[in-house]
Amino acid sequence: MRALVLLVLPVLLVCLSVGCLAQKPRPCTSPPLLTGSLSVSTQNEKLGAFAKYTYDALEQRIRLWEFGSYNNKTFHLDVLLLYKYGVMYKINYRNQTCCKKHLHRGFHPLAVPQDASLLGQAVLGSSSGPGQGVLVNTWTGQLHMRNTTVKYMSTVTEFGCVPVTTLVHSSRDGWMITSFFNNVMGLSDPQHLIPPRFCDDAKLEEEEGEEPATFYSFF
Template identity: 35%
Template sequence: MYAAVTLFVFMCLTATAHADHHQPCHSPNMTGFMSVVSFKGDVKAYGAFTYDSMGKKLRFRSNESHPSNGSLGLDLLMFFEEGILYEIDSKNQSCEKKTLHCNMHPLDIPDDATFLSTLHSGSSSIEGEGLKVSVWTGSLPDKKGHYSMSVTMRCLPVAALYFTESASLIISNIDVEVEIKDPDLLVVPSFCLGQPLEETPEGTVNSFLSEFM
């Protein structure tokens, strides 16, 4: 894992930029699985996601079907347009409703991202033995750091790298399907309705990435 990450970073950093004629694409509706791993090799989380690209909604549930030692058990429902984050505990029928300060997440390229390069993973000359991706980079608005995201030519997210002074992560996606299989996952659970918005401690920034950094 570490060697693969190092190689990917090297390719991203040594590629030639051609930002003048590329515009960030936006991902379609998706269902799939996501892994969050630190550069030290620690598995932060692994779980299923459902993403509504039009409604700007994301549900991520980790450590359910594939529990791992040290990984986080999370159930997050994020409404990016409304700026609301729900941390859900279905077992205890409870939740926390928080302000979502940053709408950046690993399933969509930010509008201000810069195109870095087009890369081939595997072989570009043997049919069926390679994957062509575009790589985009930018800075993290709420942290001192930057990111690099790779997507397929149809804008399906493959992996995202996040670098900060305190931590670095690689987030990768597998078994992605371009549909919302269970729309109910993007609906606020009944036991969360009417939940008051919690006050955010000074200096705290709630975001998808802040759950792991």
């Protein structure tokens, strides 16, 4: 009997370990404080841009320094989005000017929706040795945005739920892909999420015309 217990116990331990490791991935929420860079491009080639970002889900704030091309016209964008106050600041440090506009969209944290479907799990890089790859999960589903429904695919790291890529499909632009890189958990400079002093006297303005479909368009 003792020999049987000694034989069964290791098998149970192995089964329990494999069971824990083989748990099905679940939808997750990204870290509430992130700093990093991203690129954005659309299938119809109207938009191609790079940006640095600072993201604060706790206070619902996003800062973007973005440059790129939209409809064959180059643009530079420095925006501070303050969702709690419903305002957006467009900042120009060179001219020391600031435009303050209504922010009509609600804040949506970086997260995999709870009703998302898992497409699969993969290793970016190599799984041959420790530290040579990153385990990621890819999810898909539909979102209701701007009075329409769009398809999405989102890839995040298995550990930490750090965003890697997000694809959103719309009838106007086709697929829009956002790729995140150089992500750091935390705020490199909290002052980036506070309007500069020359914005103190800025008055609310009404939006005019079509703006580039940038990263923040989907928040």
